[in-house]
Amino acid sequence: VNENGRVNPSPIKYADSHLQAVLQRGRFAITAEIGPPRGANVGPVRRKAKLLRDWIDAANVTDNQSAVVRMASWAGCMVLKQEGVEPVMQLQCRDRNRIALQSDLLGAAALEIPNVLLLTGDHPRFGDHPDAKAVFDMDSIQLIWTARTMREQRKLLSGRDLKPAPDFFIGAVENPFAPPLKWRAERLGKKIAAGARFCQTQFIYDVKIFAEWMRKVRDLGLDQRCYVLAGVGPIKSLRALEHMRLEVPGMYVPDDVVRRLRGVPGDRVAAEGLKLCSEIIAEIKTIPGVAGVHVMAFSWEDAIPEILEGAGLPRRTPSLVGSK
Amino acid sequence: MYSLHHVLDRRNPLWSGVAHLLQKAPPVYRAFTAVERLSKQRLFGCRMCGQCALPMTAYACPMTCPKQLRNGPCGGVSPDGSCEVYPGMRCVWLMAYERADAEGHVADMRRLQRPIDQRKWGQSSWVNYWLGEDEALWTAEDELTDLDHEPMLLSTRTTGRTTGSHST
Numbered sequence: 001v002n003e004n005g006r007v008n009p010s011p012i013k014y015a016d017s018h019l020q021a022v023l024q025r026g027r028f029a030i031t032a033e034i035g036p037p038r039g040a041n042v043g044p045v046r047r048k049a050k051l052l053r054d055w056i057d058a059a060n061v062t063d064n065q066s067a068v069v070r071m072a073s074w075a076g077c078m079v080l081k082q083e084g085v086e087p088v089m090q091l092q093c094r095d096r097n098r099i100a101l102q103s104d105l106l107g108a109a110a111l112e113i114p115n116v117l118l119l120t121g122d123h124p125r126f127g128d129h130p131d132a133k134a135v136f137d138m139d140s141i142q143l144i145w146t147a148r149t150m151r152e153q154r155k156l157l158s159g160r161d162l163k164p165a166p167d168f169f170i171g172a173v174e175n176p177f178a179p180p181l182k183w184r185a186e187r188l189g190k191k192i193a194a195g196a197r198f199c200q201t202q203f204i205y206d207v208k209i210f211a212e213w214m215r216k217v218r219d220l221g222l223d224q225r226c227y228v229l230a231g232v233g234p235i236k237s238l239r240a241l242e243h244m245r246l247e248v249p250g251m252y253v254p255d256d257v258v259r260r261l262r263g264v265p266g267d268r269v270a271a272e273g274l275k276l277c278s279e280i281i282a283e284i285k286t287i288p289g290v291a292g293v294h295v296m297a298f299s300w301e302d303a304i305p306e307i308l309e310g311a312g313l314p315r316r317t318p319s320l321v322g323s324k
Numbered sequence: 325m326y327s328l329h330h331v332l333d334r335r336n337p338l339w340s341g342v343a344h345l346l347q348k349a350p351p352v353y354r355a356f357t358a359v360e361r362l363s364k365q366r367l368f369g370c371r372m373c374g375q376c377a378l379p380m381t382a383y384a385c386p387m388t389c390p391k392q393l394r395n396g397p398c399g400g401v402s403p404d405g406s407c408e409v410y411p412g413m414r415c416v417w418l419m420a421y422e423r424a425d426a427e428g429h430v431a432d433m434r435r436l437q438r439p440i441d442q443r444k445w446g447q448s449s450w451v452n453y454w455l456g457e458d459e460a461l462w463t464a465e466d467e468l469t470d471l472d473h474e475p476m477l478l479s480t481r482t483t484g485r486t487t488g489s490h491s492t
Binding site for chain 2: 123182
Protein backbone atom coordinates (compact mmCIF):
# COMPACT_ATOMS: atom_id res chain seq x y z
CA VAL A 1 0.00 0.00 0.00
CA ASN A 2 1.49 3.35 -1.04
CA GLU A 3 1.31 6.73 0.67
CA ASN A 4 -2.16 7.43 -0.72
CA GLY A 5 -3.51 4.30 0.92
CA ARG A 6 -3.94 2.70 -2.46
CA VAL A 7 -3.06 -0.90 -3.12
CA ASN A 8 -0.06 -1.08 -5.39
CA PRO A 9 -1.01 -2.56 -8.74
CA SER A 10 2.45 -3.89 -9.37
CA PRO A 11 4.48 -4.63 -6.26
CA ILE A 12 7.24 -6.13 -8.41
CA LYS A 13 9.81 -3.64 -9.63
CA TYR A 14 10.34 -3.90 -13.34
CA ALA A 15 13.46 -2.94 -15.23
CA ASP A 16 14.39 -0.08 -12.92
CA SER A 17 11.58 1.99 -14.43
CA HIS A 18 11.40 5.50 -13.01
CA LEU A 19 7.84 5.80 -14.35
CA GLN A 20 6.82 2.76 -12.36
CA ALA A 21 8.58 4.11 -9.26
CA VAL A 22 6.62 7.38 -9.51
CA LEU A 23 3.38 5.44 -9.90
CA GLN A 24 4.22 3.11 -7.03
CA ARG A 25 4.81 6.08 -4.75
CA GLY A 26 1.30 7.24 -5.62
CA ARG A 27 2.46 10.46 -7.21
CA PHE A 28 0.30 11.71 -10.10
CA ALA A 29 2.45 10.67 -13.05
CA ILE A 30 2.94 12.70 -16.20
CA THR A 31 3.98 11.25 -19.52
CA ALA A 32 4.10 12.94 -22.91
CA GLU A 33 4.28 11.77 -26.47
CA ILE A 34 7.21 12.64 -28.68
CA GLY A 35 6.87 12.01 -32.39
CA PRO A 36 10.17 11.19 -34.12
CA PRO A 37 11.06 13.15 -37.27
CA ARG A 38 10.61 12.19 -40.90
CA GLY A 39 14.30 12.20 -41.68
CA ALA A 40 17.64 10.85 -40.53
CA ASN A 41 18.24 13.44 -37.85
CA VAL A 42 17.87 13.13 -34.09
CA GLY A 43 17.89 16.93 -33.58
CA PRO A 44 14.11 17.37 -33.20
CA VAL A 45 13.88 14.56 -30.61
CA ARG A 46 16.77 16.07 -28.67
CA ARG A 47 15.14 19.49 -28.68
CA LYS A 48 11.76 18.17 -27.50
CA ALA A 49 13.42 16.09 -24.79
CA LYS A 50 15.23 19.15 -23.42
CA LEU A 51 12.03 21.14 -23.48
CA LEU A 52 10.01 18.55 -21.56
CA ARG A 53 12.68 17.09 -19.29
CA ASP A 54 11.68 18.93 -16.11
CA TRP A 55 7.94 18.54 -16.66
CA ILE A 56 7.37 14.85 -17.17
CA ASP A 57 8.26 11.46 -15.70
CA ALA A 58 8.69 9.66 -19.00
CA ALA A 59 8.06 10.19 -22.70
CA ASN A 60 6.60 7.83 -25.28
CA VAL A 61 8.30 7.65 -28.64
CA THR A 62 5.69 6.68 -31.22
CA ASP A 63 6.17 3.83 -33.66
CA ASN A 64 5.27 4.94 -37.19
CA GLN A 65 2.14 6.52 -35.79
CA SER A 66 -0.89 6.67 -38.09
CA ALA A 67 1.01 4.33 -40.42
CA VAL A 68 3.26 7.22 -41.52
CA VAL A 69 6.98 6.47 -41.76
CA ARG A 70 9.13 8.15 -39.12
CA MET A 71 12.47 7.42 -37.48
CA ALA A 72 12.41 4.19 -35.45
CA SER A 73 11.00 4.35 -31.94
CA TRP A 74 14.00 2.59 -30.36
CA ALA A 75 16.34 5.18 -31.90
CA GLY A 76 14.25 8.02 -30.50
CA CYS A 77 14.27 6.27 -27.12
CA MET A 78 18.06 6.17 -27.10
CA VAL A 79 18.19 9.92 -27.75
CA LEU A 80 15.76 10.52 -24.86
CA LYS A 81 18.02 8.52 -22.56
CA GLN A 82 21.00 10.65 -23.59
CA GLU A 83 18.98 13.74 -22.69
CA GLY A 84 17.93 12.39 -19.30
CA VAL A 85 14.33 11.61 -20.18
CA GLU A 86 13.08 8.12 -19.46
CA PRO A 87 11.64 6.57 -22.63
CA VAL A 88 8.54 4.48 -23.24
CA MET A 89 9.09 2.56 -26.47
CA GLN A 90 5.93 2.10 -28.50
CA LEU A 91 5.76 -1.08 -30.55
CA GLN A 92 2.91 -2.10 -32.85
CA CYS A 93 1.91 -5.24 -34.72
CA ARG A 94 1.11 -3.68 -38.08
CA ASP A 95 4.65 -3.71 -39.45
CA ARG A 96 6.16 -6.80 -37.84
CA ASN A 97 5.51 -10.49 -37.46
CA ARG A 98 6.15 -12.36 -34.22
CA ILE A 99 9.82 -12.85 -35.07
CA ALA A 100 10.53 -9.13 -35.49
CA LEU A 101 8.36 -8.17 -32.50
CA GLN A 102 10.24 -10.45 -30.12
CA SER A 103 13.54 -9.31 -31.57
CA ASP A 104 12.62 -5.65 -30.99
CA LEU A 105 11.53 -6.42 -27.43
CA LEU A 106 14.91 -8.04 -26.76
CA GLY A 107 16.67 -5.04 -28.28
CA ALA A 108 14.71 -2.62 -26.09
CA ALA A 109 15.52 -4.52 -22.91
CA ALA A 110 19.17 -4.92 -23.86
CA LEU A 111 19.47 -1.16 -24.46
CA GLU A 112 17.83 -0.56 -21.07
CA ILE A 113 14.67 0.98 -22.38
CA PRO A 114 12.61 0.20 -19.28
CA ASN A 115 9.05 0.78 -20.51
CA VAL A 116 7.23 -0.58 -23.54
CA LEU A 117 3.77 0.34 -24.81
CA LEU A 118 2.38 -2.45 -26.96
CA LEU A 119 -0.34 -1.82 -29.52
CA THR A 120 -2.03 -3.30 -32.55
CA GLY A 121 -1.38 -0.25 -34.73
CA ASP A 122 -3.37 1.74 -37.25
CA HIS A 123 -4.13 0.13 -40.58
CA PRO A 124 -1.76 1.19 -43.39
CA ARG A 125 -4.77 2.41 -45.34
CA PHE A 126 -4.57 5.71 -43.41
CA GLY A 127 -0.85 6.25 -43.76
CA ASP A 128 1.63 7.45 -46.34
CA HIS A 129 2.09 3.93 -47.71
CA PRO A 130 -1.45 2.63 -48.23
CA ASP A 131 0.04 0.09 -50.66
CA ALA A 132 2.01 -1.62 -47.86
CA LYS A 133 1.30 -5.11 -46.57
CA ALA A 134 -0.44 -5.03 -43.20
CA VAL A 135 1.18 -7.74 -41.10
CA PHE A 136 -1.00 -8.18 -37.98
CA ASP A 137 0.53 -11.60 -37.28
CA MET A 138 -0.51 -10.93 -33.67
CA ASP A 139 -2.82 -8.45 -31.95
CA SER A 140 -1.94 -6.10 -29.10
CA ILE A 141 -3.16 -8.51 -26.43
CA GLN A 142 -1.08 -11.34 -27.85
CA LEU A 143 1.95 -9.03 -28.03
CA ILE A 144 1.52 -7.99 -24.38
CA TRP A 145 1.14 -11.65 -23.50
CA THR A 146 4.30 -12.46 -25.46
CA ALA A 147 6.28 -9.75 -23.63
CA ARG A 148 5.19 -11.15 -20.26
CA THR A 149 6.03 -14.67 -21.40
CA MET A 150 9.52 -13.53 -22.37
CA ARG A 151 9.95 -11.82 -19.02
CA GLU A 152 8.40 -14.42 -16.72
CA GLN A 153 8.71 -17.75 -18.48
CA ARG A 154 12.05 -16.65 -19.94
CA LYS A 155 11.11 -18.15 -23.26
CA LEU A 156 10.32 -17.15 -26.81
CA LEU A 157 7.01 -18.19 -28.36
CA SER A 158 8.96 -21.01 -29.97
CA GLY A 159 9.62 -22.38 -26.48
CA ARG A 160 13.32 -21.59 -26.73
CA ASP A 161 15.04 -20.27 -23.60
CA LEU A 162 16.13 -16.65 -23.30
CA LYS A 163 19.43 -15.99 -21.59
CA PRO A 164 19.11 -13.57 -20.01
CA ALA A 165 15.38 -12.89 -20.19
CA PRO A 166 14.33 -9.30 -20.90
CA ASP A 167 12.74 -7.10 -18.26
CA PHE A 168 10.32 -4.23 -18.90
CA PHE A 169 7.36 -2.37 -17.44
CA ILE A 170 4.58 -3.31 -19.86
CA GLY A 171 1.92 -0.86 -20.97
CA ALA A 172 -1.21 -1.00 -23.10
CA VAL A 173 -3.67 1.45 -24.60
CA GLU A 174 -7.42 1.58 -24.39
CA ASN A 175 -10.10 3.70 -26.01
CA PRO A 176 -12.99 4.37 -23.61
CA PHE A 177 -14.94 6.06 -26.43
CA ALA A 178 -15.15 3.33 -29.07
CA PRO A 179 -18.10 0.93 -29.27
CA PRO A 180 -18.97 -1.34 -27.56
CA LEU A 181 -18.61 1.16 -24.69
CA LYS A 182 -19.98 -1.39 -22.24
CA TRP A 183 -17.10 -3.76 -23.00
CA ARG A 184 -14.15 -1.35 -23.07
CA ALA A 185 -13.23 -1.83 -19.39
CA GLU A 186 -13.38 -5.60 -19.90
CA ARG A 187 -11.00 -5.22 -22.80
CA LEU A 188 -8.51 -3.47 -20.52
CA GLY A 189 -9.05 -6.43 -18.17
CA LYS A 190 -7.92 -8.77 -20.94
CA LYS A 191 -4.79 -6.68 -21.49
CA ILE A 192 -4.07 -6.81 -17.77
CA ALA A 193 -4.55 -10.58 -17.69
CA ALA A 194 -2.10 -10.72 -20.60
CA GLY A 195 0.46 -8.69 -18.65
CA ALA A 196 -0.16 -4.92 -18.93
CA ARG A 197 0.70 -2.98 -15.77
CA PHE A 198 0.01 0.53 -17.03
CA CYS A 199 -2.46 1.87 -19.55
CA GLN A 200 -2.55 5.11 -21.52
CA THR A 201 -5.93 6.02 -22.95
CA GLN A 202 -7.12 7.61 -26.16
CA PHE A 203 -7.58 11.42 -26.17
CA ILE A 204 -10.26 12.44 -23.69
CA TYR A 205 -12.56 15.27 -24.72
CA ASP A 206 -15.68 13.89 -23.05
CA VAL A 207 -14.89 13.57 -19.36
CA LYS A 208 -18.33 12.14 -18.57
CA ILE A 209 -17.84 9.07 -20.78
CA PHE A 210 -14.30 8.66 -19.43
CA ALA A 211 -15.56 8.86 -15.82
CA GLU A 212 -18.17 6.22 -16.59
CA TRP A 213 -15.46 3.95 -18.07
CA MET A 214 -13.31 4.55 -14.97
CA ARG A 215 -16.24 3.54 -12.77
CA LYS A 216 -16.37 0.19 -14.60
CA VAL A 217 -12.57 -0.10 -14.34
CA ARG A 218 -12.88 0.32 -10.57
CA ASP A 219 -15.86 -2.04 -10.34
CA LEU A 220 -13.77 -4.72 -12.01
CA GLY A 221 -10.88 -3.93 -9.65
CA LEU A 222 -8.63 -3.13 -12.60
CA ASP A 223 -7.24 0.09 -11.09
CA GLN A 224 -5.79 -2.13 -8.37
CA ARG A 225 -3.89 -4.16 -10.93
CA CYS A 226 -2.87 -1.54 -13.50
CA TYR A 227 -2.04 2.18 -13.42
CA VAL A 228 -4.37 4.18 -15.66
CA LEU A 229 -2.90 7.30 -17.29
CA ALA A 230 -5.55 9.45 -18.93
CA GLY A 231 -4.75 10.56 -22.47
CA VAL A 232 -5.20 14.23 -23.27
CA GLY A 233 -4.09 16.70 -25.92
CA PRO A 234 -4.68 20.22 -27.16
CA ILE A 235 -6.52 21.16 -30.35
CA LYS A 236 -4.56 23.84 -32.15
CA SER A 237 -6.89 25.06 -34.86
CA LEU A 238 -10.32 24.53 -36.39
CA ARG A 239 -8.61 22.60 -39.17
CA ALA A 240 -7.01 20.28 -36.61
CA LEU A 241 -10.41 19.91 -34.96
CA GLU A 242 -12.03 18.82 -38.23
CA HIS A 243 -9.16 16.44 -38.95
CA MET A 244 -9.53 14.85 -35.52
CA ARG A 245 -13.29 14.55 -35.75
CA LEU A 246 -13.49 13.19 -39.26
CA GLU A 247 -10.22 11.51 -40.16
CA VAL A 248 -8.55 10.09 -37.06
CA PRO A 249 -9.91 6.63 -36.24
CA GLY A 250 -11.26 6.11 -32.76
CA MET A 251 -11.43 9.81 -31.94
CA TYR A 252 -14.49 11.24 -30.24
CA VAL A 253 -14.91 15.01 -29.92
CA PRO A 254 -18.29 15.93 -28.41
CA ASP A 255 -20.42 18.78 -29.74
CA ASP A 256 -19.86 21.11 -26.79
CA VAL A 257 -16.11 21.07 -27.45
CA VAL A 258 -16.72 21.78 -31.15
CA ARG A 259 -19.06 24.68 -30.28
CA ARG A 260 -16.58 26.10 -27.77
CA LEU A 261 -13.67 26.15 -30.22
CA ARG A 262 -15.77 27.46 -33.10
CA GLY A 263 -17.16 30.15 -30.80
CA VAL A 264 -13.90 32.04 -30.36
CA PRO A 265 -12.18 34.31 -32.92
CA GLY A 266 -9.82 32.50 -35.29
CA ASP A 267 -6.66 33.83 -33.64
CA ARG A 268 -7.87 32.65 -30.22
CA VAL A 269 -8.55 28.99 -31.09
CA ALA A 270 -5.07 27.77 -30.09
CA ALA A 271 -5.21 29.52 -26.71
CA GLU A 272 -8.70 28.16 -26.12
CA GLY A 273 -7.50 24.67 -27.08
CA LEU A 274 -4.71 24.88 -24.50
CA LYS A 275 -7.09 26.13 -21.84
CA LEU A 276 -9.55 23.33 -22.60
CA CYS A 277 -6.78 20.76 -22.31
CA SER A 278 -5.68 22.12 -18.93
CA GLU A 279 -9.28 22.10 -17.69
CA ILE A 280 -9.75 18.49 -18.77
CA ILE A 281 -6.58 17.44 -16.92
CA ALA A 282 -7.68 19.24 -13.75
CA GLU A 283 -11.08 17.53 -13.97
CA ILE A 284 -9.64 14.09 -14.67
CA LYS A 285 -7.27 14.39 -11.72
CA THR A 286 -10.23 14.23 -9.34
CA ILE A 287 -11.57 10.93 -10.73
CA PRO A 288 -10.74 8.04 -8.39
CA GLY A 289 -8.34 5.47 -9.81
CA VAL A 290 -6.62 7.79 -12.31
CA ALA A 291 -2.88 7.44 -11.69
CA GLY A 292 -1.63 10.08 -14.07
CA VAL A 293 -1.97 11.85 -17.37
CA HIS A 294 -0.48 11.23 -20.82
CA VAL A 295 -0.19 14.36 -22.93
CA MET A 296 -0.24 13.94 -26.70
CA ALA A 297 0.48 17.19 -28.53
CA PHE A 298 1.35 16.00 -31.99
CA SER A 299 3.79 18.49 -33.62
CA TRP A 300 2.97 20.88 -30.78
CA GLU A 301 5.07 19.51 -27.93
CA ASP A 302 6.18 23.08 -27.14
CA ALA A 303 2.75 23.71 -25.67
CA ILE A 304 2.99 20.94 -23.06
CA PRO A 305 4.60 22.98 -20.22
CA GLU A 306 1.90 25.64 -20.53
CA ILE A 307 -0.84 23.00 -20.49
CA LEU A 308 0.57 21.32 -17.41
CA GLU A 309 1.07 24.59 -15.58
CA GLY A 310 -2.50 25.59 -16.41
CA ALA A 311 -3.69 22.31 -14.92
CA GLY A 312 -1.83 22.92 -11.66
CA LEU A 313 0.98 20.50 -12.45
CA PRO A 314 4.12 22.63 -12.05
CA ARG A 315 7.64 21.92 -13.18
CA ARG A 316 9.09 18.86 -11.44
CA THR A 317 11.61 19.97 -8.80
CA PRO A 318 14.13 18.70 -8.33
CA SER A 319 14.37 17.12 -11.72
CA LEU A 320 13.28 13.54 -11.14
CA VAL A 321 14.46 12.30 -14.46
CA GLY A 322 18.10 12.81 -15.24
CA SER A 323 18.88 9.69 -13.24
CA LYS A 324 20.78 8.41 -16.21
CA MET B 325 -25.21 -22.37 -33.65
CA TYR B 326 -24.25 -23.14 -30.08
CA SER B 327 -26.38 -26.30 -30.21
CA LEU B 328 -24.86 -27.37 -33.55
CA HIS B 329 -21.44 -26.93 -32.01
CA HIS B 330 -22.61 -29.15 -29.16
CA VAL B 331 -23.63 -31.89 -31.61
CA LEU B 332 -20.22 -31.67 -33.30
CA ASP B 333 -18.42 -31.78 -29.93
CA ARG B 334 -14.83 -32.95 -30.19
CA ARG B 335 -15.18 -35.28 -27.23
CA ASN B 336 -17.55 -37.45 -29.25
CA PRO B 337 -15.30 -40.33 -30.45
CA LEU B 338 -17.34 -40.56 -33.66
CA TRP B 339 -15.93 -37.21 -34.86
CA SER B 340 -12.32 -37.86 -33.99
CA GLY B 341 -12.71 -41.16 -35.85
CA VAL B 342 -14.06 -39.33 -38.89
CA ALA B 343 -11.20 -36.84 -38.70
CA HIS B 344 -8.57 -39.59 -38.59
CA LEU B 345 -10.18 -41.29 -41.60
CA LEU B 346 -10.29 -38.01 -43.53
CA GLN B 347 -6.62 -37.42 -42.89
CA LYS B 348 -5.75 -40.79 -44.38
CA ALA B 349 -7.58 -40.10 -47.62
CA PRO B 350 -6.38 -36.82 -49.15
CA PRO B 351 -8.98 -36.66 -51.97
CA VAL B 352 -11.80 -37.11 -49.43
CA TYR B 353 -10.15 -34.56 -47.14
CA ARG B 354 -10.05 -32.07 -50.03
CA ALA B 355 -13.71 -32.67 -50.85
CA PHE B 356 -14.66 -32.35 -47.19
CA THR B 357 -12.65 -29.12 -46.86
CA ALA B 358 -14.34 -27.73 -49.99
CA VAL B 359 -17.76 -28.35 -48.43
CA GLU B 360 -16.62 -26.68 -45.21
CA ARG B 361 -15.29 -23.73 -47.18
CA LEU B 362 -18.52 -23.26 -49.12
CA SER B 363 -20.84 -23.52 -46.14
CA LYS B 364 -18.77 -21.43 -43.75
CA GLN B 365 -18.00 -18.79 -46.36
CA ARG B 366 -21.70 -18.37 -46.96
CA LEU B 367 -22.64 -18.38 -43.29
CA PHE B 368 -19.81 -16.44 -41.65
CA GLY B 369 -17.62 -14.98 -44.39
CA CYS B 370 -15.03 -17.63 -43.36
CA ARG B 371 -11.45 -17.08 -44.61
CA MET B 372 -10.32 -20.68 -43.89
CA CYS B 373 -7.72 -19.85 -41.27
CA GLY B 374 -8.04 -23.49 -40.22
CA GLN B 375 -8.33 -22.70 -36.50
CA CYS B 376 -11.85 -21.61 -35.88
CA ALA B 377 -12.65 -19.10 -33.13
CA LEU B 378 -16.39 -18.91 -33.90
CA PRO B 379 -17.59 -20.72 -30.73
CA MET B 380 -15.94 -17.99 -28.62
CA THR B 381 -17.06 -15.02 -30.74
CA ALA B 382 -20.81 -15.65 -30.85
CA TYR B 383 -20.24 -16.90 -34.41
CA ALA B 384 -18.94 -13.63 -35.85
CA CYS B 385 -15.74 -14.48 -37.77
CA PRO B 386 -12.79 -12.41 -36.45
CA MET B 387 -10.80 -13.14 -39.60
CA THR B 388 -13.14 -10.83 -41.54
CA CYS B 389 -11.72 -7.98 -39.42
CA PRO B 390 -9.17 -6.09 -41.60
CA LYS B 391 -6.65 -6.47 -38.74
CA GLN B 392 -7.71 -10.08 -38.10
CA LEU B 393 -7.89 -9.36 -34.39
CA ARG B 394 -8.63 -12.43 -32.31
CA ASN B 395 -9.13 -10.77 -28.91
CA GLY B 396 -11.86 -8.21 -29.45
CA PRO B 397 -12.42 -4.91 -31.27
CA CYS B 398 -9.62 -2.41 -31.88
CA GLY B 399 -9.78 1.14 -30.62
CA GLY B 400 -10.74 2.52 -34.01
CA VAL B 401 -14.41 1.54 -34.12
CA SER B 402 -16.41 4.64 -35.10
CA PRO B 403 -19.07 5.96 -32.74
CA ASP B 404 -21.68 4.65 -35.22
CA GLY B 405 -20.16 1.17 -35.01
CA SER B 406 -18.51 1.09 -38.42
CA CYS B 407 -15.05 -0.31 -39.16
CA GLU B 408 -12.21 2.24 -39.24
CA VAL B 409 -10.73 0.64 -42.34
CA TYR B 410 -13.94 0.06 -44.32
CA PRO B 411 -16.43 2.65 -43.09
CA GLY B 412 -19.29 0.94 -44.93
CA MET B 413 -18.75 -2.25 -42.93
CA ARG B 414 -20.03 -2.81 -39.41
CA CYS B 415 -17.29 -3.84 -36.95
CA VAL B 416 -17.37 -7.62 -36.76
CA TRP B 417 -16.33 -7.53 -33.11
CA LEU B 418 -19.19 -5.19 -32.32
CA MET B 419 -21.53 -7.77 -33.87
CA ALA B 420 -19.81 -10.48 -31.84
CA TYR B 421 -20.27 -8.53 -28.63
CA GLU B 422 -23.92 -7.73 -29.30
CA ARG B 423 -24.74 -11.33 -30.15
CA ALA B 424 -22.76 -12.70 -27.20
CA ASP B 425 -24.53 -10.22 -24.92
CA ALA B 426 -27.96 -11.28 -26.21
CA GLU B 427 -27.12 -14.99 -25.83
CA GLY B 428 -25.48 -14.67 -22.41
CA HIS B 429 -22.03 -15.54 -23.76
CA VAL B 430 -20.04 -12.35 -23.06
CA ALA B 431 -17.74 -14.28 -20.69
CA ASP B 432 -16.41 -16.18 -23.73
CA MET B 433 -14.93 -12.95 -25.06
CA ARG B 434 -12.90 -12.58 -21.88
CA ARG B 435 -10.74 -15.58 -22.74
CA LEU B 436 -7.31 -14.81 -24.10
CA GLN B 437 -6.85 -16.01 -27.65
CA ARG B 438 -3.35 -17.22 -28.54
CA PRO B 439 -1.65 -16.23 -31.80
CA ILE B 440 -2.80 -18.42 -34.66
CA ASP B 441 -0.64 -20.88 -36.57
CA GLN B 442 -0.16 -19.26 -39.97
CA ARG B 443 0.60 -22.64 -41.54
CA LYS B 444 -2.99 -23.78 -41.13
CA TRP B 445 -4.59 -21.46 -43.69
CA GLY B 446 -6.71 -23.48 -46.09
CA GLN B 447 -6.96 -26.51 -43.83
CA SER B 448 -10.24 -27.88 -42.49
CA SER B 449 -10.80 -26.34 -39.08
CA TRP B 450 -13.37 -29.05 -38.35
CA VAL B 451 -10.77 -31.77 -38.79
CA ASN B 452 -8.22 -29.78 -36.77
CA TYR B 453 -10.80 -29.32 -34.04
CA TRP B 454 -11.79 -32.99 -33.96
CA LEU B 455 -8.11 -33.97 -33.78
CA GLY B 456 -7.77 -31.79 -30.68
CA GLU B 457 -5.34 -29.35 -32.30
CA ASP B 458 -7.45 -26.35 -31.27
CA GLU B 459 -7.15 -27.21 -27.58
CA ALA B 460 -4.70 -24.39 -26.86
CA LEU B 461 -6.23 -21.69 -29.05
CA TRP B 462 -7.76 -19.89 -26.07
CA THR B 463 -7.42 -19.96 -22.31
CA ALA B 464 -9.68 -22.22 -20.27
CA GLU B 465 -12.52 -20.58 -18.37
CA ASP B 466 -10.88 -21.07 -14.97
CA GLU B 467 -7.51 -19.66 -16.05
CA LEU B 468 -8.69 -16.08 -15.64
CA THR B 469 -10.17 -16.36 -12.17
CA ASP B 470 -6.93 -16.66 -10.19
CA LEU B 471 -5.46 -13.17 -10.24
CA ASP B 472 -2.21 -14.26 -8.63
CA HIS B 473 -1.52 -16.73 -11.39
CA GLU B 474 -2.14 -15.04 -14.69
CA PRO B 475 -2.41 -17.35 -17.69
CA MET B 476 0.78 -18.08 -19.55
CA LEU B 477 0.88 -18.00 -23.31
CA LEU B 478 3.01 -21.12 -23.35
CA SER B 479 0.44 -22.82 -21.20
CA THR B 480 1.48 -25.93 -19.32
CA ARG B 481 -1.81 -27.44 -20.46
CA THR B 482 -0.98 -27.03 -24.11
CA THR B 483 0.77 -29.59 -26.18
CA GLY B 484 2.16 -29.12 -29.61
CA ARG B 485 2.00 -25.34 -29.83
CA THR B 486 5.19 -24.79 -27.88
CA THR B 487 7.17 -26.92 -30.25
CA GLY B 488 5.16 -25.99 -33.30
CA SER B 489 4.90 -29.58 -34.43
CA HIS B 490 1.57 -30.48 -35.95
CA SER B 491 0.47 -33.69 -37.51
CA THR B 492 -1.15 -32.20 -40.58
